[in-house]
Amino acid sequence: MKFGGTSIGTASAMRRVMLIVAGEKKKAVPLVVLSACSGITNRLIQIAIAAGESRLDEAMELSGEVRKHHRKLVDVLISDEGRRAAVIEKVEAYIAELDMLIKGVDIVGELTARSFDTFCSFGELLSTTIFSEAMQEAGHETVWTDIREVMITDDNFGSARPVEELCEKNVKNALKPLLEQGKIVVTQGFIGSTRDGKTTTFGRGGSDFTAALLGAWLTSNEIQIWTDVDGVMTCDPRIVPEARSIRVMTFSEAAELSYLGAKVLHPDTIAPAVKQNIPVYVLNALHPEAKGTVITNNPAILEGMSYGGLVKSIAVKKGQCIINFRSNKMLGRHGFMADFFDVFAQAGVSVEMISTSEVSVSLTVSESASLGKLLAGLRKIGEVELEPDVATISVVGDNLRTSKGVAGRIFSAMKDVNIRMISQGASEINVGFVVEGEDVPKALQNLHHEFFSGSEACGIFEHPTMKRR
Ligand code: ADP
Ligand code: ASP
Ligand code: MG
Secondary structure, X not given: OEEOHHHHOOXXXXXXXXXXXXXXXXOOOOEEEEOOOOOHHHHHHHHHHHXXXXXXXXXXXXXXXXXXXXXXXHHHHOOOHHHHHHHHHHHHHHHHHHHHHHHHHHHHOOOOXXXXXXXXXXXXXXXXXXXXXXXXXXXXXXXXXXXXXXXXXXXXXXXXXXXXXXXXXXXXXXXXXXXXXXXXXXXXXXXXXXXXXXXXXXXOOOHHHHHHHHHHHOOOOOEEEEEOOOOOEOOOOOOOOOOOEEOEXXXXXXXXXXXXXXXXXXXXXXXXXXXXXXXXXXXXXXXXXXXXXXXXXXXXXXXXXXXXXXXXXXEEEEEEEEEEEEOHHHXXXXXXXXXXXXXXXXXXXXXXXXEEOOOEEEEEEXXXXXXXXXXXXXXXXXEEEEEXXXXXXXXXOHHXXXXXXXXXXXXXXXXXXXXXXXXXXXXXXXXXXXXXHHHHHHHHXXXXXXXXOOHHHOOOEOOOOOOOO
């Protein structure tokens, strides 16, 4: 069971999660993965940057805010005096470590990727420490585990990946026996450690990935991702308030959606579940009785839940930039594309969407990528034009593969939107296009209306009266 930041951001939210975990324990012993409380990872990042830029006072002040947030949680959640003193000691020890790191980075005058990950790790360490103790006070047998002793990763700080065989062995030796003894394991998402004990992270939103990995290594019955919305929805509900919960979707649909920008699942979450064929439930911690979404390839479940519908969901990725490239040398010449992409490889910029013709290539890259070296390289071999502040919108569904007329419907729904680029995904289960940033709400609302207001959408969405499982 993984709970995201908003699910544990306040004492009352944490209490709700305690009840959800206790309820699950009546059915099967859960392993609980927590994120940092909402906003805390952002704070830690601000602290790291301030320390790296020698703004010591600011870093220390922000650290004081992190401390205050967690001290308040302890005060509200832990009433036994002896226990409270012990938890406060643990919280203070983490804050002292954080402050030491701030001072160290300030003295050295440089923030490395390695120390950045250490800064980021405190949020999960603090949230799990308090949660585990609060559960114990409520009479549940929990074991707090430092996941860094289990989740051994490579040393790609900021986007580490696990050393699978080692981790799987650690999970079987260290975590499985605890669960078999009926103890609820409480541990951190997002973080890990290199073989020589340096703290690493999986990258933003990485707790989902932790949960999926642990779930797969434990061959769990299911992986539950608890968040602040009723499962995976037909569109980002912050942009399209009419978005509806999707009852059931396939692994490929969920993976595609997360790759294409739906923040509800970290893009790496699905692969470990597919490997072991474990269903992934996406559930709402604020509304636990709702059914949420089940992601599975099991035909019995898919059919039982009237899996169907043409378009399953619409994803959006903002903050993109189009690069239009043109060169007459492309015409009829082999090897040109290899040279073209070599410029991207040399500059370390990854390409997101792409569309080509005989003499031109259009593609999108993230606006946050540093483009200086890339553009200099491209200008040596052709003409380059940039279109910043665009967004990729993708329509996703397994049934797109076999259906006719989808593109026509998409583009007629988009008739009053300026489309800058189009691409039909090679996976055949998405059709994507690029619009200007300011057109995103209109484009999404038009598309949502086109595909989700009619009767064809019925059967796959949650009815408010349905109970989970
Ligand atoms: P957590 O802290 O639980 O990991 P996130 O903020 O990472 O939560 O992800 C949940 C958010 O993802 C939702 O609040 C919602 O705004 C956003 N979101 C974007 N696209 C979708 C979608 N298709 N379905 C559901 N939520 C989505
Ligand atoms: N706390 C981390 C973040 O904010 C990881 C996560 O929430 O999944 O990115
Ligand atoms: Mg998340």
